[in-house]
Amino acid sequence: MTETASPFMHPAQLPSERELVLRVIPLPADANANGDIFGGWIMAQVDLAASVLPTRISRGRVTTVAVKEFIFKQPVTVGDLLSFYAKVLRIGRTSITVQVEVFAERNPENPQVVKVTDAELTFVAIDNQGKPRQLQLQA
Template identity: 65%
Template sequence: MDVDRLTLPEKHSTLRVVPMPADLNQNGDVFGGWVMAQVDVAGAIPAMRRARGRVATVSVNSFLFKQPVSVGDIVSLYADIVRVGATSITVKVEVYAERNYADPVVVKVTEAELTYVAIDAAGKKRQLPAEKA
């Protein structure tokens, strides 16, 4: 497989994880569901900060798997808010894998866009607070 050599984005990752053997499917790749769960966690972090409280995932607007993830890859997830509504926050998440420590390679493995809604203690939708200056 031809691999484009990339570098990690020049910003702080939202989340960084390493998949373990228990995260593999029958073909030896990391389960797509494991990757999706990590993306949901990473996307929720900036959403919770912006909402200043609890959020719930309301939709996965897009999800594209570009390359498989393997055990031992250092998986870095970058999440940025792309849209803010009255109660909702849409976040773009990009996922990169660092692999092959002897000759390091960085590949973009996934990109997704998710929408979260701010919720109160009872789990009901609530208005987002005004943005901090």
């Protein structure tokens, strides 16, 4: 999809080259007075979703150490079905950087899918004392 294209997609156009790591429907308790979902709530969900692949890859604990980019492209409303897709961008000695894209499925009678958030987060593998540990990657 280009930047000038419509933000709405058919559900079949959800990303196939990324892994679905979380799906959730925001509730009224997650909304502000205007009915939009709090950005902080979305950020927390993105952090959870982004941790899935690094946790699998590192085979242990990871912690978020950086959020390089976090873009809110569209408001999220109560009842949107949010799908979080992740892709590993980089694997270092102790760190893993992940891109997360969030899509909202709206209007079940006339389904639309819109990309609402894009973020890049870096995680570090840690030991039981919370110290960085080297990744033991399988060949």
